[in-house]
Amino acid sequence: MIHIKTIHIEEFRGIRELDLDLAGENFGICGPNGTGKSGVVDAIEFCLTGNITRLSGQGQGELSVKAHAPHVDQSKNPDKAKVTINAAVPSLGKEVTITRSVMNPRAVEIVPADAQIEAIIGELQSHPEFALSRREIAKYVVTPPAQRSADVQNLLRLDYIGDLRKALVSYANKGKRDAEEAERARRTAENELTTALGLDTLDRQKVLEKANEQRSALGLPALTELTPKTSFKEGTAENGEGHKKPSIAKDVALADLAALAAAIDAGEPEALKEHRESALADVRMLQEDEKALALAHGFITTGLELVTEDACPLCDKPWDAEELREHLKAKLLTAEAMGTLLENLGKTIGAVMGSLEERAAAIRKAAEYAAKLDPAVPRAALDARAKALEDAKAALKAFQDDHSQIEGAIAAIQDKWWELPADAQARLDETQKGVRALPDSSAKDKAIDFLAVLQDRYERLLVSTETAKKMAARSATAQKVHDHYNSVSNKVLEDIYDAVAKEFTDLYKAINDDEDEFIGELKAEPAKLSFNVDFYGRGTFPPGAYHSEGHQDGMGLCLYLALMKHTLGDKFTFAVLDDVLMSVDTGHRRDVCRLLKTEFPDTQFVLTTHDRVWLQYMKTEGLIKGGQFFGGWNVETGPRIWDDTDIWAEIGAALDKDDVPHAAALLRRYLEYISAVLADNLRAQVEYRGDANYDLGDLLPSVLNRWRDRLGKGIKSAAHWGHDEVKAGLEAELEEAKALIQKTNAEQWAINKSVHFNEWENFTKAEFKEVADAFKALLDHVRCPNPKCGGYPYLTPRKGSPEQLGCSCGTININLKTK
Amino acid sequence: MTDENKEPLPPTVARVLDEYLIILHADNTIDNEVADRLDALLRNGKVPKPEEIDAVLFAPTKNQGP
Numbered sequence: 001m002i003h004i005k006t007i008h009i010e011e012f013r014g015i016r017e018l019d020l021d022l023a024g025e026n027f028g029i030c031g032p033n034g035t036g037k038s039g040v041v042d043a044i045e046f047c048l049t050g051n052i053t054r055l056s057g058q059g060q061g062e063l064s065v066k067a068h069a070p071h072v073d074q075s076k077n078p079d080k081a082k083v084t085i086n087a088a089v090p091s092l093g094k095e096v097t098i099t100r101s102v103m104n105p106r107a108v109e110i111v112p113a114d115a116q117i118e119a120i121i122g123e124l125q126s127h128p129e130f131a132l133s134r135r136e137i138a139k140y141v142v143t144p145p146a147q148r149s150a151d152v153q154n155l156l157r158l159d160y161i162g163d164l165r166k167a168l169v170s171y172a173n174k175g176k177r178d179a180e181e182a183e184r185a186r187r188t189a190e191n192e193l194t195t196a197l198g199l200d201t202l203d204r205q206k207v208l209e210k211a212n213e214q215r216s217a218l219g220l221p222a223l224t225e226l227t228p229k230t231s232f233k234e235g236t237a238e239n240g241e242g243h244k245k246p247s248i249a250k251d252v253a254l255a256d257l258a259a260l261a262a263a264i265d266a267g268e269p270e271a272l273k274e275h276r277e278s279a280l281a282d283v284r285m286l287q288e289d290e291k292a293l294a295l296a297h298g299f300i301t302t303g304l305e306l307v308t309e310d311a312c313p314l315c316d317k318p319w320d321a322e323e324l325r326e327h328l329k330a331k332l333l334t335a336e337a338m339g340t341l342l343e344n345l346g347k348t349i350g351a352v353m354g355s356l357e358e359r360a361a362a363i364r365k366a367a368e369y370a371a372k373l374d375p376a377v378p379r380a381a382l383d384a385r386a387k388a389l390e391d392a393k394a395a396l397k398a399f400q401d402d403h404s405q406i407e408g409a410i411a412a413i414q415d416k417w418w419e420l421p422a423d424a425q426a427r428l429d430e431t432q433k434g435v436r437a438l439p440d441s442s443a444k445d446k447a448i449d450f451l452a453v454l455q456d457r458y459e460r461l462l463v464s465t466e467t468a469k470k471m472a473a474r475s476a477t478a479q480k481v482h483d484h485y486n487s488v489s490n491k492v493l494e495d496i497y498d499a500v501a502k503e504f505t506d507l508y509k510a511i512n513d514d515e516d517e518f519i520g521e522l523k524a525e526p527a528k529l530s531f532n533v534d535f536y537g538r539g540t541f542p543p544g545a546y547h548s549e550g551h552q553d554g555m556g557l558c559l560y561l562a563l564m565k566h567t568l569g570d571k572f573t574f575a576v577l578d579d580v581l582m583s584v585d586t587g588h589r590r591d592v593c594r595l596l597k598t599e600f601p602d603t604q605f606v607l608t609t610h611d612r613v614w615l616q617y618m619k620t621e622g623l624i625k626g627g628q629f630f631g632g633w634n635v636e637t638g639p640r641i642w643d644d645t646d647i648w649a650e651i652g653a654a655l656d657k658d659d660v661p662h663a664a665a666l667l668r669r670y671l672e673y674i675s676a677v678l679a680d681n682l683r684a685q686v687e688y689r690g691d692a693n694y695d696l697g698d699l700l701p702s703v704l705n706r707w708r709d710r711l712g713k714g715i716k717s718a719a720h721w722g723h724d725e726v727k728a729g730l731e732a733e734l735e736e737a738k739a740l741i742q743k744t745n746a747e748q749w750a751i752n753k754s755v756h757f758n759e760w761e762n763f764t765k766a767e768f769k770e771v772a773d774a775f776k777a778l779l780d781h782v783r784c785p786n787p788k789c790g791g792y793p794y795l796t797p798r799k800g801s802p803e804q805l806g807c808s809c810g811t812i813n814i815n816l817k818t819k
Numbered sequence: 820m821t822d823e824n825k826e827p828l829p830p831t832v833a834r835v836l837d838e839y840l841i842i843l844h845a846d847n848t849i850d851n852e853v854a855d856r857l858d859a860l861l862r863n864g865k866v867p868k869p870e871e872i873d874a875v876l877f878a879p880t881k882n883q884g885p
Binding site: 163481491 | 848868
């Protein structure tokens, strides 16, 4: 991934022209709503991916990047709307310039054209989640489990795992269907052989006996064993003595026709009836669910999520909540129920297809006998019936391959195809009559004809048996390959969800130090991902159940960070957080800053907020160094911006213009802000006010008193543990603190009005400069000297007896314990 | 697209396929050569069609001859 150094935006969204210098560091963008902050987020997303989620996401049907990404005055000139990002690629130690125009969002210009850099930009393009808005954060926390499953799997790039699973399932199912079809063909071949032999079941010994009876009539030696190479007709006249092959083997034909007639007369077999009825019920249930899927599946699922009281969430009609849930659930097939239903359907439809195939083959055979008679019996009615049965079987097969082909399947299952239409029945009767009327051939010819038919049907059984075995073996392999994949991928996913849940828990605890027992659970179930979190030791519940909006925002951020960390690992070097924490309260904001800074030191965050104080917190905690204020916007010029320059530089600039009142106002506002931060950090003892309206005079003296007191406490602790060097260092620091505090005159405010901050605006330039320098020196003395940190120290723990005074990087680390 | 330009498999997918190959190799009823061919197909980054799976699972192995 990358670290952004500069961004140049032209005629894009609400921006006419804008340059931002991020210097590859975390960066804050602050401004009221409607000042163009999100335009910057859109520009980053567009430049890196060619897309803008805000315009192309769910429910944005009328919007498009090409039509609506250019500034409104350039909507007809998409070529003028473009974004250029200059970035560092830390993993390669290279720099890149990326340019994209709305004219052709899919084309990106990457300079230099380097395959490794292009691969990294390609990866960014496939991970648009680097930009997270508050609206999107909700999807990780409060969306229905089925949608969360899709979102999380998408973020973790698990879609390919699911796609492979589907491909292997589909292949295994196809293998199973092919094996079943081959087995049905084998059974048909076996039935035809046993019918010809006049046997109820296939028995090797009896086959030999029947064959040898006929061979004996021809004076041929008996066969002693049945092997695949056995030739029943070996030595018969057919093989060379001018035997005229009859068109119909009368006995076999009569047996075939009698078997068909008997099957028709017997009506629908009980087993087939059961399979057919079961298949019909299942297909209809599937059809109902298909309708639900097409029309209202999402609506019903959402409805289920919304049932929280004893009333319909849509029309307020009174309902018992549990009863309503059951009512809605009954409208949907769960994934598990769907799996069972499809498995059952596979069996019952397979049985119906087998029966159809056997009946069609028997009718085709009758049609062939009809055609061979002299005079021939018209075969068209029989062929038409056989064709209708073959079509019905094809419709069932099409349904097995594609479950949306329901109508054809229902027709095939409903048809009373075991009955023969009157015209076909008449042709069958005529054919039987015609075959019966055929002259009986000599015993010798009869034997030759019988052995020829036996040979043909035996060879077909051999071939179909071989095919069925082969297909069964293939099906077993396909199933095994799928089963292995299923068990492996399930285990890996469970491990991932466990790891992400643990990471989430750790991150969330880091920003909520009053929830030591907190745990988060991600549990994968068929087609959904449940997310439950602890609520103060009272059990685990969905995040939306009891937690406040602010806590939910925090959870969304932590889950997102955990997922990104897991997905990208070391490559998680860049993220845009667009107003994601607006509901998080002040105390937790500081913890969030520390979390981002300490847990993700190599990730560049671009954070937007409409809250100036929030931006100050980011700066105070050392999360961001630079920022940009957006203050006002109009359609002609775009956002009005000014740099978030250093406060001391701003004061210096005011003094350079001899504007002491402005410099005094700046210093006062800044000290009010920083005093509030330090009062909180050091747990200063301030006179309580119900309206929390503390001014500088209320806060700063208490803060300074507390600072000296804490240094004194540190000295005592060092003495107690015998750390002489630390003690000496802290004593020197305390002396320095006293001197610097004295220079600020802050402690004189109550007793000497001439030095009170209210009087600063009346000071001379030199007098005020002395004051400003004194406060700068004092604050520099308090904050961490490490330039990479620069944060103000804070007490830990935040409640109870303070044990340590330190900063985020650990450079300031003062032990306060004496026990 | 050349192999060098092909998007690498996400780490999670690679992990599933790594462990899958181990399981396939451990199954005595599946030839190692077949397992390797299936592994290569799945790492292609494109969802395989049934006929492609069929080809790798049931192509003659070196031991089987033509």
